[in-house]
Amino acid sequence: MSQDKIIANRAILAKNLIHLRAKHNLSREELSLALGFDNSYISKLEKCKINITIDKLTLISNYFNIELKDLFETV
DSSP: OOHHHHHHHHHHHHHHHHHHHHTTOOOOOHHHHTTTTOOHHHHHHHOSSSSOOOHHHHHHHHHHTTGGGGGGGGO
């Protein structure tokens, strides 16, 4: 996979995460606590600063009751 595609996927995930938080009226801190993530983790994801594991992606999709693939669909 090219570096451009990796960056694009991170951007889509970030946008979707921001959208989901807003839709559910959640702050970054509230989502972090609900998922058991470090407080700054959601912020770093939304700023495309870090990689995420499949396990954490699964936790996020389960929390929002969506399919894992939906995290990478363009909103």
